[in-house]
Amino acid sequence: MSKNKKPIVAIVGRPNVGKSTLFNALAKQRIAIVKDTPGITRDRIYADVTWLDKAFTLIDTGGIEPDSRDIILSQMREQAQIAIDTADVILFMVDVKQGMVDADAKVADMLRRSHKPVILVVNKVDNFDKYMADTYEFYNLGIGDPHPISASGRLGIGDMLDVLVSYFGDSESGDEEDERTRVAIVGKPNVGKSSLINKLIGENRLIVSEIAGTTRDAVDTPVVYNGKEYIFIDTAGLRRKNKIKEELEHYMIVRTVGAIERSDIVILVIDAVEGVTEQDAKIAGIAHDRGKAVIIAVNKWDAIEKNNKTVNQYTAKIREILSYMPYAEITFISALTGQRLPKLYDLIDVISENHSMRISTGVLNEIMSEAVALQQPPSDKGKRLRLYYITQVGVKPPTFVIFVNDKELMHFSYTRYIENKVREAFGFRGTPLKFLIRERREKK
Ligand SMILES: Nc1nc2c(ncn2[C@@H]2O[C@H](COP(=O)(O)OP(=O)(O)OP(=O)(O)O)[C@@H](O)[C@H]2O)c(=O)[nH]1
Ligand SMILES: Nc1nc2c(ncn2[C@@H]2O[C@H](COP(=O)(O)OP(=O)(O)OP(=O)(O)O)[C@@H](O)[C@H]2O)c(=O)[nH]1
Numbered sequence: 001m002s003k004n005k006k007p008i009v010a011i012v013g014r015p016n017v018g019k020s021t022l023f024n025a026l027a028k029q030r031i032a033i034v035k036d037t038p039g040i041t042r043d044r045i046y047a048d049v050t051w052l053d054k055a056f057t058l059i060d061t062g063g064i065e066p067d068s069r070d071i072i073l074s075q076m077r078e079q080a081q082i083a084i085d086t087a088d089v090i091l092f093m094v095d096v097k098q099g100m101v102d103a104d105a106k107v108a109d110m111l112r113r114s115h116k117p118v119i120l121v122v123n124k125v126d127n128f129d130k131y132m133a134d135t136y137e138f139y140n141l142g143i144g145d146p147h148p149i150s151a152s153g154r155l156g157i158g159d160m161l162d163v164l165v166s167y168f169g170d171s172e173s174g175d176e177e178d179e180r181t182r183v184a185i186v187g188k189p190n191v192g193k194s195s196l197i198n199k200l201i202g203e204n205r206l207i208v209s210e211i212a213g214t215t216r217d218a219v220d221t222p223v224v225y226n227g228k229e230y231i232f233i234d235t236a237g238l239r240r241k242n243k244i245k246e247e248l249e250h251y252m253i254v255r256t257v258g259a260i261e262r263s264d265i266v267i268l269v270i271d272a273v274e275g276v277t278e279q280d281a282k283i284a285g286i287a288h289d290r291g292k293a294v295i296i297a298v299n300k301w302d303a304i305e306k307n308n309k310t311v312n313q314y315t316a317k318i319r320e321i322l323s324y325m326p327y328a329e330i331t332f333i334s335a336l337t338g339q340r341l342p343k344l345y346d347l348i349d350v351i352s353e354n355h356s357m358r359i360s361t362g363v364l365n366e367i368m369s370e371a372v373a374l375q376q377p378p379s380d381k382g383k384r385l386r387l388y389y390i391t392q393v394g395v396k397p398p399t400f401v402i403f404v405n406d407k408e409l410m411h412f413s414y415t416r417y418i419e420n421k422v423r424e425a426f427g428f429r430g431t432p433l434k435f436l437i438r439e440r441r442e443k444k
Pocket of ligand 1 (some may be wrong): 012014015016017018019020021022041124125126149150151153398
């Protein structure tokens with residue numbers, strides 16, 4: 001697992017074993033609520049979870065309607081493959097009431113061969129005294145100890161999570177900080193992701209065997225360009241035969257979440273011929289949620305008729321539809337002709353710097369005082385908002401804490417105003433900024 005990246009945990013299991021129930025129980029402990037992303041239908045496909053100070057991203061790999069046995073098995077295999085490709089740890093869920101079935105054994109084989117850490121979760125153990133003995137048959141799956149839980153009764157979940165987080169490894173452990181910029185290339189099928197990545201990689205591909213041999217990393221390509229190292233994370237090739245639209249969409253999102261999670265910068269590829277679609281907006285919403293820096297690459301620019309207004313028209317349309325990410329850089333490219341691709345590397349560098357830029361507390365407070373002097377903070381029922389102090393507490397994305405007298409008075413619009421002032425002063429092109437508001441008693 002690469003350093004500083006949040007681990008990904010996937011739940012796999014037959015229909016009806018209780019995956020969604022567990023997912024919902026864990027997602028309740030959501031802490032990091034990032035700004036809401038309006039206009040996005042929220043699939044409950046992924047969620048932030050924290051347990052004992054350890055944060056991870058939970059992915060539900062599928063809720064597919066069962067038709068016949070064969071279909072269930074083949075779908076489970078696909079689910080499991082997605083989990084193997086994207087997750088750091090897999091929760092394999094079975095149902096004690098149903099007992100061990102054939103499909104469980106087959107999927108267990110597949111998971112075992114992947115050499116990924118797998119935790120065998122036996123659900124619906126609603127009464128530990130009564131049903132514990134029934135969990136032992138799952139030893140036959142050959143993937144280790146069964147961990148009994150009741151997802152709906154909230155039993156055993158804490159113990160299971162203790163085991164889960166023990167697989168994450170110590171993020172403080174001595175491996176070297178990875179300085180390479182990690183760039184995820186995402187977008188819906190057929191927009192030109194493979195074409196783009198092939199062109200970007202070109203002769204710059206770095207032949208190394210140093211990248212760990214997990215399946216997941218097979219799609220991570222290290223590249224040297226102008227003496228700098230980058231890692232491109234690929235999500236192309238998701239078109240599948242005989243897939244219904246919803247399934248495809250689900251897989252696309254799961255894989256996209258996985259790639260985005262492991263990246264610093266996201267290049268969202270949009271098809272100029274089609275314009276911005278709902279699917280594009282969904283993917284953009286994921287990048288925004290995860291606090292990643294974003295470049296919107298409008299591809300196939302060679303294929304449309306243009307005049308001197310076209311760029312502005314496209315830009316306006318993108319800004320309108322993706323209004324929650326005004327910080328995103330927009331560039332018009334052609335993976336076919338190579339138009340503006342060298343510039344894309346420059347853009348990645350600039351944005352990567354902004355994404356991890358730190359501003360000193362003194363300078364930030366100067367900017368904030370000026371902003372407050374220019375536009376009086378709001379008041380309510382005779383009480384006026386006071387802003388005491390601002391400081392940067394993190395990077396990737398840059399994260400600031402503003403201390404105020406009363407949180408209720410700090411309206412979204414005033415936070416936005418301060419954000420704009422910070423951006424006027426320092427740019428921060430391409431990266432979202434996060435503002436946390438804390439209350440503090442006036443000190444005198
Ligand atoms: N008795 C019992 N029932 C449970 C438990 N957890 C979930 N269930 C029930 O099992 C059924 C299936 O739960 P879901 O969470 O929808 O299962 P799923 O695995 O997400 O199902 P798919 O969406 O079909 O893949 C529901 O009726 C739940 O109420 C449990 O711990 N004990
Ligand atoms: N005119 C034009 N066609 C392009 C460009 N980039 C890609 N294409 C074409 O668009 C089609 C899809 O390109 P791919 O690179 O396979 O797209 P993808 O996003 O990787 O597709 P998936 O594998 O389905 O995710 C191919 O026929 C490409 O030749 C471009 O810049 N201009």
